[in-house]
Amino acid sequence: MNEKLIVASCLSHALDGALHEERILALLEQPKHAIHGDLAFPCFELAKTLRKSPAGIASELANTLQHKLVSHVEAVGPYVNFFLHRHIVSNTVLTHILDERNRYGNLAIGDGQHVPIDLSSPNIAKPFSMGHLRSTVIGNAIANIMAKCDYKPIKINYIGDWGTQFGKLIVAYKKWGSPEQIKQTPIKELLKLYVHFHKEAEKYPALEDEGRAWFKKLEDGNEEAHHLWGWFRSESLIEFNKIYDLLGISFDSTNGEAFYNDKMDEIVTLLEEAHLLIEDNGAQVVMLEEPLPPCLIKKSDGATLYATRDIAAALYRKRTYNFAQAIYVVGGEQRLHFQQLFAVLQKLGFDWAKNMIHVPFGMILKDGKKMSTRKGKVVLLEEVLTEAIHMATQNITEKNPALTKKEVVARQVGVGAVIFHDLKNDRMNNIEFSLEDMLKFEGETGPYVQYSYARACSILRKASHTPGQATIQLEDDLSWTIVKLLHHFPTIIQQAHDKLEPSIIAKYVVDLSQAFNTYYGNVHIMIEDEQLQSRLVLVEAVAIVLKEGLRLLGIAAPEEM
Template identity: 55%
Template sequence: MNDKKLIAEKIYTALDGELSLDDILNLLEKPKNSDMGDIAFPAFTLAKTRHMAPQAIASDLAEKIDTDGLEKVVATGPYVNFFLDKNSVSTKVVDQVVGEKEHYGDQNIGHGAKVTIDMSSPNIAKPFSIGHLRSTVIGDALANIYQKIGYTPVRINHLGDWGKQFGMLIVAYKKYGNEEAVRENPIDELLKLYVRINEEAETNPEIDEEARAWFRKLEDGDEEALSLWKWFRDESLEEFNRLYNKMDVDFDSYNGEAFYNDKMDAVVQILEDKGLLEESQGATIVNLDDEGLNPALIKKSDGATLYITRDIAAAKYRKDNYDFAKSLYVVGGEQSGHFKQLKAVLKKMGYDWADDIEHVSFGLVTRDGKKLSTRKGNIIRLEPTMDEAIERALAQINAKNPDLPNKERVAHQVGVGAIKFYDLKNERTNGYDFNLEEMLSFEGETGPYVQYTYARIQSILRKADYKAQSDVEIDFNDSDSWEIVKLLQDFPNVIKRAADKYEPSVISKYVINLAQAFNKYYAHVRILEENEGLQARLALADSTATVIKESLRLLGVEAPEEM
């Protein structure tokens, strides 16, 4: 039984059923100051029904509570504050972490059910930018988190490999393209062509019409259009996969928009059979007035399909093939209207599983406060940015620890980890300004700070020639170690909260707090001092390292053994 439940049951007994156990659990708080106890129960709710001052109720309740298994129970104003038996709790928690190692915090909530995660999804023939980083790392972290609580994640890279932009690119290639230049440096050349044609289209409306015409040819299976499209796609995928390998991210499916070309007629037919289609200004729509939404545009006046048609086909395909318990779409917040429409149309089609679809939105990455745009050529490309981060990390290692073994490997772990961690420490609905120097700092709330804390603990354990033991009796009398124990005890709850909120930053913030708590402990306690408490201190350090490493793994960040 966890401590909160133990305390809730003691309160329930003392109140003789006046509040339900669930109500009591929901009311329990963490005191602002650890000197005031470990868990607090506010008496305000009881004051409403008893018509008494909450201070008087708290005082009365504190006297009635059974203190067995607790250090003490005291009334402080309108709160009943509970002090846990530190040594008993510490012994139990540390023993559990040491025994379970990386499996500490595992939960079987999902019972193996599948969670599909639509993530990354870059556009073909465009460079992989920092903007795509968010979807990739948030999606990957959520996959790890859901696996930790017993689900089977399915990572889907829904490539942007179809649409009018390919018509635009074909027009650009035929007007200005050079085959040799594209083959030599595909993404750079294709980006130049794309930016140039968009600039021209701003003053020449004919470009737009030409692009539409070429996309129609592509949809109709025109040989030249398909050949160019496949070439652009193959070259892009090669670059993307090199980047994914650098980031240590992989996928279960690369089925992009083009994959659903032969599946959309069936979707349109279902919509027609269910009487959901209407004509509007020559286009075919599903009216969503009753949902307070704009109409879902299924087919344009020229018969071309749209994103939502493909997304309906994709959602149905994923349900049919994976029978998902949840289907997550890790896509920018600006697409929220689209996903509301998608769910509404699927519900009208009679698919109750539409309720299991979740748009996991996120904010924008900016540079110097300005929005990034591929179309205008204002982007931060991910690969050179990662390379620079790795180089900077290596320079720091050479300055501080030049004899470090495998320093190139460690520099990669630190450089790539710094970029990922910085993204994931921000609540996903918030944007952030990209600052590589800040990301790579070994001080503050950064990935390198957390990684260095882990490496520091490993160094301590190596010096002590530490061998894990079970049932180590903990007899701590310092507040710093108790703060660590409470954080370790909370780890399973943190994982569950992160999953429930689709919010990896819950884990990032947690592991920063844990690293800070350990460093405070390290500054105040001589861990390697030869006395009877040595094994207990080493076990606490080992437990902390285990949970730091597992937290970083859930975020897709590696933990170097030495730095």
């Protein structure tokens, strides 16, 4: 049921073609205050065509419009306000949700087409910091949204396991490293070495040359370099997987940068055959149209670069998945890189490059500044998650000490708090890191939404409510607010898909939770009367949509808290 389409059709018929139905649909508004109805149509645009005042047009339309879905129509100044039949709409919406359950909101957009999504992508031999959280949880939520819209997302963790930094790390290990200490605490020791290298390089710039030389050895297959690199990589993946297990996130591919080492020669050949490679100060570049600078493909020493590798990765993914779209969830500071990447692919004649999308996001700042692994200024994600779970455990112990599966719920709530704190923000906004704000369990937070879901489940348990259908007899303002929000869920999914913006869903589940808790605080839901089953159906529908909204964000929905 789309009441906007119905009202637009009625208006189009009444206006006898004076305004196209699509334009009427675009002009229809949802009034800010319920006293002004459920939909409003402004008549300003008709004044010139009909040569009447907007208020006069509104008055005439209000007297002629009628539909079984509309209880009454009012003219207020230049607006025509529509009031819907609440019991008809409520019955239709809630029955549909109970029929569809977790399928409610599914959209047939993607036709099962593949969409590889590049997300997370931490660098090996470095700790998983808060700086990596955004790509991980935004990318995972986008994958869930794409699946909801009938695409087949392919989550790719494009591990940063290649590059000059590994040459630097090898130098640092050979000069200052201890095998025993690295075996005990691998990531912490490797981070210390990495930070120490850059401190020393500020005093002795020649160290940078040594780092580049060792990376060249690694590219050339030097046995010692390759052995150390493999060791650093395996230790890192063990640490990363602990984080992913906590977050509840898995991947379809973990092919990192090194996977494309044997696939870059083809790219250089393709660029040469297309006469796109130009020598510039000994390096090989592709010239691009202004305002883009040239794209560097090979350095003067012959070493390949990120762009070369990403071109190879794009071609591999197209051949492997034949994707409809390819999405890169990578920070906004890499915008230029992706503009160059897509431009080079198009110069090579790959039309599918037009369907590649960079999804940027803002940074997590500490004291207003970007976190830097190089300078050792990082906040470790594992420590934040551990602290969040600890605080959730304390909260549960205090408020519900008899709760079964306390450890499981504490993990769901603590991790959910961290994920939701990120996703409730527009992805382009920078976020100031604050453990205190992140771990609040009241207000617009993940635990608040989870608790709202658990409250709905508790009501249904106490009522011994059996899922099913009932004739809905709800017409009060508080239930109507909830019904309208529930009816809006598929539109929310559409908007989140169109903008690749998980925060739209996060804000929606907060709004739905607030409306439900207001209802709970003002209505005696469990009272035995003729509307009991209607109220329980409303609660059940809220539970269904909250759980699905949380799932799309990558957050668990505990039934008890």
